[in-house]
Each structure stands twice: as C-alpha cells, then as structure tokens.
Amino acid sequence: MSDSRPRRKPEDLRSHRFFAPDTQRGFSHRSRHKQLGFNDDEFMGKPVIAILNTWNEFISCHAHFRQRAEEIKRGVWQAGGSPVEVPVLGLSETFMKPTSMSYRNLLAMETEEVLRAHPIDAAVLMGGCDKTTPGLLMGALMVDIPVLFMPGGPMMRGSWRGEEVASGTDLWKYWAERGAGCLSCDAWNDLEDHIAPSPGHCMTMGTASTMTSITEVLGLALSGSSSIPAVHSAHSRMAARCGKRIVEMAWEDLKPSDLLSERSFHNAITTDMAIGGSTNAIVHLIALARRAGIDLPLERFDEIAARTPVLANLKPSGAYVMGDFYDAGGLPALLQRIQDLLHLDCPTAAGITLGEAIRDAEVFNEDVIRPLDNPLTSEGGTAILRGNLAPEGAVIKPAAADPRLLTHRGPAVVFESLADIRARIHDPALGITPNHVIVMQSGGPLGAPGMPESGMLPLPNYLLEQGVRDMVRLSDARMSGTSYGTCVLHIAPESHLGGPLALVQDGDMIELNVAERRLHLDVEEEELARRREQWTALPPRFSRGYGKLFEDEVTQAHEGCDFRFLENDGSSTPDPEIH
Numbered sequence: 001m002s003d004s005r006p007r008r009k010p011e012d013l014r015s016h017r018f019f020a021p022d023t024q025r026g027f028s029h030r031s032r033h034k035q036l037g038f039n040d041d042e043f044m045g046k047p048v049i050a051i052l053n054t055w056n057e058f059i060s061c062h063a064h065f066r067q068r069a070e071e072i073k074r075g076v077w078q079a080g081g082s083p084v085e086v087p088v089l090g091l092s093e094t095f096m097k098p099t100s101m102s103y104r105n106l107l108a109m110e111t112e113e114v115l116r117a118h119p120i121d122a123a124v125l126m127g128g129c130d131k132t133t134p135g136l137l138m139g140a141l142m143v144d145i146p147v148l149f150m151p152g153g154p155m156m157r158g159s160w161r162g163e164e165v166a167s168g169t170d171l172w173k174y175w176a177e178r179g180a181g182c183l184s185c186d187a188w189n190d191l192e193d194h195i196a197p198s199p200g201h202c203m204t205m206g207t208a209s210t211m212t213s214i215t216e217v218l219g220l221a222l223s224g225s226s227s228i229p230a231v232h233s234a235h236s237r238m239a240a241r242c243g244k245r246i247v248e249m250a251w252e253d254l255k256p257s258d259l260l261s262e263r264s265f266h267n268a269i270t271t272d273m274a275i276g277g278s279t280n281a282i283v284h285l286i287a288l289a290r291r292a293g294i295d296l297p298l299e300r301f302d303e304i305a306a307r308t309p310v311l312a313n314l315k316p317s318g319a320y321v322m323g324d325f326y327d328a329g330g331l332p333a334l335l336q337r338i339q340d341l342l343h344l345d346c347p348t349a350a351g352i353t354l355g356e357a358i359r360d361a362e363v364f365n366e367d368v369i370r371p372l373d374n375p376l377t378s379e380g381g382t383a384i385l386r387g388n389l390a391p392e393g394a395v396i397k398p399a400a401a402d403p404r405l406l407t408h409r410g411p412a413v414v415f416e417s418l419a420d421i422r423a424r425i426h427d428p429a430l431g432i433t434p435n436h437v438i439v440m441q442s443g444g445p446l447g448a449p450g451m452p453e454s455g456m457l458p459l460p461n462y463l464l465e466q467g468v469r470d471m472v473r474l475s476d477a478r479m480s481g482t483s484y485g486t487c488v489l490h491i492a493p494e495s496h497l498g499g500p501l502a503l504v505q506d507g508d509m510i511e512l513n514v515a516e517r518r519l520h521l522d523v524e525e526e527e528l529a530r531r532r533e534q535w536t537a538l539p540p541r542f543s544r545g546y547g548k549l550f551e552d553e554v555t556q557a558h559e560g561c562d563f564r565f566l567e568n569d570g571s572s573t574p575d576p577e578i579h
C-alpha cells in the first residue's frame with residue numbers, strides 16, 4: 001500500500017513554511033530552534049515529528065512515558081526526522097475530579113490546537129490511561145496530519161497472598177468482601193500495596209486496554225502494539241519503531257482520513273465485542289466516528305454484537321489479564337480468529353492492510369484466546385437497550401453480569417445522586433431485597449457532572465453479608481471498564497434533563513429483558529405525564545470557566561459526549577497564517 005503513495009518533497013512539509021523562508025519570521029523560527037541546540041542539518045528539510053506526551057506525576061499509568069519519549073526520538077532520528085517532545089494534558093483516571101471524562105474534550109481541544117499551531121509535520125500520540133486515547137485521537141482527526149498512536153501498555157500482573165489481583169476489578173471485588181465482613185482491615189491495607197505493581201494502565205480488558213486495542217484495529221497504531229506490557233523490553237522497541245514509522249508516514253502524507261472509514265469502524269466495533277471491551281468504548285467510538293464524519297447509531301453496536309463471539313477470556317468478563325493476552329499472541333492473534341467478521345482490506349498506519357498485518361499471527365494459549373467453537377460467550381460483550389425508560393438508549397455488558405438477572409422484574413429503590421446512594425444504601429430500614437432494582441439518578445454527562453464511573457452501584461452491606469453479589473442496577477452514569485455486574489448504564493436522555501429516569505419513584509416496577517433488548521418502567525403514561533409536569537430542572541452549576549463550557553456544550557451519551565462546537569460540521573479549519 002505504501003509503495004503506491006507518492007512521497008512528498010521537503011518543500012511540501014508544513015514545517016518548511018516556518019523554517020525555510022528568507023524572512024524575519026523564518027529567521028526567528030530557525031534561531032529559536034537553534035536555541036534548543038539543533039544544527040541546521042538536524043531540522044532543515046526533515047519532517048518535524050511532534051511527540052505528544054501525556055506524562056505527569058499524577059498519571060501513574062504513564063510513569064514510563066519520559067523514557068518512552070526518548071525511545072521514540074531515537075527512532076525518529078534514525079529515520080531522518082526531527083523530533084520535538086510536547087507535553088499535553090495527562091488525564092489521570094484515578095485523580096481527576098469530578099471525572100477524567102469531564103476533561104477528555106479538553107485534551108481533544110489541546111491536541112487539535114497544539115498540532116495546528118506549531119511547525120509539525122506528523123505526530124506520535126502517547127496515551128493509554130482511559131480517556132487519553134480518545135482525547136488525543138479526537139483532536140488529531142480534526143487536523144488530519146499523519147499521526148501514529150503509541151499505546152502505553154498494561155501494567156504487570158498483581159500478586160497478593162498467593163492470588164493474582166487485577167487493578168480495578170479486584171478493587172471492586174474485595175471492597176464488596178470487606179463490606180460483607182469477609183476481609184480484615186490489615187488484609188485490605190496490604191492489598192493496596194500489591195494491586196498496581198508497575199507503570200502501565202489497568203491490566204484487565206478495561207477502558208484503557210479496550211481503547212488502545214480499538215485504536216490498533218482502526219489502523220492508527222502499529223500491529224500488536226496495544227497488547228505489549230508497559231514494562232516489557234518489547235515496549236521500548238515498539239516505541240522506537242513508532243518513531244521510525246512516523247517519519248515515513250510524514251513523507252507518505254498518510255493521514256487519519258486515509259485510514260478511517262465506515263469499514264474500519266465496523267472492524268473496531270467487532271473487535272470491541274470480541275475482546276469483551278469496556279462499555280465506555282461505545283461513547284468514545286461514537287465521538288471518534290462523528291469527528292471522522294461517520295454516523296454510528298447505537299444499533300450498529302447491537303447488530304455487530306449479535307454476530308460476534310467474545311473470544312478474549314480476560315477480566316472483568318473472564319479469568320486472565322493483559323499479560324496473559326500478550327503471551328497468548330495478543331490482539332493480532334485474536335483478530336486472525338475473527339478475520340471472517342472483519343474488513344481485511346482496510347489500510348493501517350504501517351502501510352499494509354489489516355489482513356497483511358495479522359496474516360502470520362498465532363494463538364499460543366487456547367484458554368486465553370478462545371477458538372470460535374468455544375467462545376467465552378457466543379454473542380458480543382455489550383447490548384443496547386431501549387424502552388420507555390431509555391428512549392435514546394442504554395447500555396449493558398451481559399458478559400460481565402449474572403446471567404440469572406438478565407431477565408428480571410422488580411420494584412425500584414431510587415437514589416437521587418451518588419451522594420444519596422452512598423449515604424443511604426446500607427440502611428436496613430430501606431428494606432432492599434435481592435429482587436429490588438437499584439436506581440441512581442443524576443449520574444449523566446450534565447447531572448454529575450462528567451458522567452462518572454459510578455454505575456456499578458454499591459449493594460447494601462447486609463445483602464453482601466448474606467452472600468448476594470449482584471443485583472439489577474440502573475443509572476445514567478458510566479462504569480469503569482474494570483467493573484462488572486448487572487448494571488444498566490448510559491440511560492439517555494439523562495435524568496438531569498428530565499429524561500424518564502428522573503420520573504422513577506420507589507416501588508415502581510421495572511422490567512429488564514436483555515434478550516429482547518428491553519428496559520421498561522411499568523407505570524401508566526398518564527401518571528408519568530403527571531410526574532413530568534411536576535419535575536423541575538436544577539439551575540446551572542457554573543457561571544464561568546471550563547465548567548460552564550462543559551455545561552453549555554456537552555452532548556448526551558448516545559451522541560458521544562462531545563462538545564457541539566467541536567464536532568465535525570464538514571468545514572475545514574485552515575492552517576494558521578505565518579505573520
């Protein structure tokens with residue numbers, strides 16, 4: 001594929017406009033680049049490669065990124081490019097409040113403007129921790145210069161008291177055990193020392209691994225790169241290869257718009273289903289597709305899920321972690337297993353097709369990457385629900401739920417916010433039984449705000465003590481990709497906007513039928529109309545700053561939670577003038 005692309009000449013590069021002219025501005029640009037210690041021949045006539053580094057000391061998943069940036073530079077120099085490292089906002093899933101999701105669009109804005117404003121011919125995007133991947137890509141798509149994503153890689157396995165522990169998933173599991181009185185304080189504190197044992201993102205098939213895998217199959221990362229553990233020496237070598245390849249991509253002018261299509265998004269959704277990916281991927285994929293000018297209705301996920309088995313036996317749906325997935329052959333091996341479901345002619349950043357990229361892949365462990373005749377589940381990991389409770393859709397991950405609860409009817413017990421559920425859920429006076437449906441409002445993009453990952457709603461301690469580990473739970477929030485349970489998420493429109501979720505009251509009967517894709521509030525329409533009339537909207541929280549921008553512009557979950565003014569409206573933003 002790459003052979004057929006005409007190579008650009010040095011004078012075709014964006015950086016040429018900054019560095020080449022014999023003008024006062026050209027003088028300034030050259031002299032200031034020399035201020036960094038570069039000689040003329042180290043940047044003149046070479047592609048300038050930006051390395052967008054989402055490192056900071058709050059984003060522990062990216063603790064290795066300073067070294068990786070140097071390794072990318074090594075590759076860039078070797079291939080005849082001129083690297084420039086540019087720090088951008090690191091979105092720490094753990095530390096950023098109210099949620100890292102609140103800032104995904106801020107990283108997208110920063111990425112777009114940083115790429116457009118500087119003499120950059122192509123870029124390596126360094127991401128991994130959940131929202132960094134979609135944030136970087138959403139911005140880069142709008143500038144449409146050659147970019148290559150360097151996945152941060154999963155952290156190594158955790159081991160605790162003879163058991164394997166996985167970040168996220170086992171935090172939720174052992175928190176429930178503690179609530180049930182089955183775990184001592186000492187053991188809980190000891191777990192803290194072992195659950196995140198190295199640099200790298202969460203090592204389950206959580207949002208981070210899902211999004212980096214999806215990025216790889218979209219063709220925006222090197223084949224096999226997303227599965228490599230962060231601390232493996234192969235990860236360093238992959239970083240150097242990213243540096244080499246992006247220089248070639250700059251000469252080939254191989255842009256995201258050359259790689260992305262409806263067919264590549266089909267591949268991305270199919271992969272998401274086959275890996276049992278995070279429910280968060282739905283929101284991010286919709287946002288990315290819309291930025292690429294491609295409409296991705298929720299139903300597309302359901303259609304593809306229905307014909308795609310889950311083959312990756314990875315937590316939280318399965319038994320293993322990403323290190324096992326890498327050892328078993330990684331993503332290329334899994335893709336080869338589902339090749340009949342993929343468009344193999346889609347191009348990739350490596351200059352070859354997806355089919356060529358996975359041709360020689362092999363599976364080395366049949367229990368980690370299951371064969372088609374022995375899948376983890378025969379249908380994809382995510383289902384889209386509709387009904388009078390979710391006119392614009394809702395999401396559930398059946399693969400991570402108790403199968404007995406996928407068809408359920410029970411009375412609602414309603415909490416008006418995350419604070420409310422935390423304050424009251426353990427109160428025995430509420431009389432919650434395993435048959436109840438736990439409902440939380442105000443968890444959506446505007447309601448929380450930022451649509452936090454609180455959708456794996458807590459269960460009452462007194463039920464945990466009785467051995468109950470799952471119940472039907474409903475909210476307009478998201479849940480961590482490392483979470484599990486019968487949790488209906490992303491209910492749209494959200495309760496903060498007066499969606500039907502806002503009208504649910506204690507005791508209302510709710511029906512969930514995943515096989516029929518149905519979520520129904522069993523209350524007469526006249527009664528709902530009466531409640532709707534009485535419902536009042538809350539006043540805005542913010543009068544200024546980023547919070548106000550977010551409140552004014554964020555879209556709903558089924559629209560990708562992008563900012564309206566950032567979406568692709570078909571126009572193109574010109575390169576800035578050089579004055």
Ligand code: FES
Pocket residue numbers: 061093094128129130168201202206208
């Ligand atoms: Fe960074 Fe989980 S906290 S990926």
